[in-house]
Amino acid sequence: MIRNLNFAVNAGNYLCIVGENGSGKSTLVKALLGLLAPMSGYIIFDEDLSRSEIGYLPQQTEIQRDFPASVREVVLSGFQGRMGMRPFYTAAEKKEALEQMERMGILEFAKRCYRDLSGGQQQRVLLARALCATKKLLLLDEPVTGLDPKVTQELYDLIETLHKEGVTIVMISHDVEAAVKYATHILHIGDITFFGSKKDYLNSQPGRRFLAGTKREK
Amino acid sequence: MLAQLSYYLSYSFVRNALIVGVLIALCSSLLGVTLVLKRFSFIGDGLSHVAFGAIAIASVLKMSNRMLIVLPVTVLCAVLLLRAGSRTKIKGDAMMAMLSVGALAFGYLLMNIFSTSSNLSGDVCTTLFGSTSILTLTTTDVILCSALSVIVVLIFIIFYHKIFDVTFDENFARASGTRTNLYNLVIAVTIAVIIVLAMNLVGSLLISALVIFPALSAMRVYKSFFSVTVCSAITSVVCALSGILISIFADTPVGSTIVAVDVLAFALFYAAGALQGRARVPA
DSSP states (O other): OOOSOOOOOOTTOEEEEEEOTTSSHHHHHHHHHTSSOOSSSOOOOOTTOOGGGEEEEOOOOTGGGGOOOBHHHHHHGGGHHHHTTOOSOOHHHHHHHHHHHHHTTOGGGTTSBGGGSOHHHHHHHHHHHHHHHOSSEEEEESTTTTOOHHHHHHHHHHHHHHHHTTOEEEEEOSOHHHHHHHOSEEEEESSSOEEEEHHHHHHSHHHHHHHHHHHHHO | OHHHHHHHHTSHHHHHHHHHHHHHHHHHHHTHHHHHHTTOHHHHHHHHHHHHHHHHHHHHTTOSOTHHHHHHHHHHHHHHHHHHHHHOHHHHHHHHHHHHHHHHHHHHHHHHHSOOOSOHHHHHHHHHHOTTGGGGOOHHHHHHHHHHHHHHHHHHHHTHHHHHHHHHOHHHHHHTTOOHHHHHHHHHHHHHHHHHHHHHHHOGGGHHHHHHHHHHHHHHHOOSHHHHHHHHHHHHHHHHHHHHHHHHHHTOOHHHHHHHHHHHHHHHHHHHHHHHHHHHTTO
């Protein structure tokens, strides 16, 4: 497990967090989200970003596989964090949910059941929900796990579009090649820890070793 | 038959039973989906045993209104269980088993030692299976049950979207700033109230059926949280109504008749769901 980690994400960055299984990626995500307290040290948020303004795309849970929920209901629940004790959604929120569904290309599924959708469509639904929660920062936890190559590519393109539109992206990934292709910054967790821009990573020791490793596997 | 029905309805205890039965059935169905999907079903089952123990204490103390002790004890246990369950799953499971069997044993022991009634096994049977208690409700019971039912329904409506959020994806909810602990607490307390209410209708051993069957039935056919909730509420009310009426006409125990109707309804919904699925495949 990694110790003494230090890194920063600035608005507009596209940070990929890569590393072997068990290196502490999931723990880091939980700490960032406030689901776990960091064992020591600090997570500092900028003044114009509060913790609740992180849009989170979690890995799929067991419950969701048989949950009876329409796509619209799932997307709307993205607003919950901002609602406080207010019990119902406003007309503006309902309208925005429709806009986010359109942005993700899932408007036609609005009334369909979430569990009946394909893996890629489900990820788009969860992205739309995350976008209802925030405009600023998306945290994606292994978003392409279990998707076929075509759908994976489409999802990466979609995330890239969001990044170009000004959303800060933090993505946990196994897929180092995609990380190097899309990200502006890389955080590599493992025996040797690296944090820096993509260009520096490609020339660094862990970067070269990791990339060489993935190429050899093919 | 209609003449006989109106004859029965002229008795106030039958009307009371129907009113309370419908209200309880409505409440108990509302949180079914959450209970089933959050793997909270075991909490419902365990709490009903706790309520049995509390009833034993109440009857030993010869309290005129058992609700006064049963409700707080059950709510307290619900909160404690939720706390334990949220830390680790296995611990919560084991604690649940301990608590429920313990309460059952102590309840029966207490009733046995301190029993004043000549018909002990009858008393125990009534508490466990609710045989006739729904037909012997006092006016105070009716008012209390109705008030609690209305409160449960109101809480459910107010927290409807929060309950959805917390059930569907608790991690996302917590990460985006929803106060998940608070809403889990609301859910647990509401479940406790529902269980205490439902004991009047079906007795403590059959409560889980009343909570879970309507939700499972609705989930066979409907695909959104809203439609499942509405459908399970309607199913539950219809089953309870027909169950009570059948039990009056056929002279069967109320609780088990209602649950039998619920099981039958589930079979129908299951078949409907299977047909629906088959119709969709070729299309």
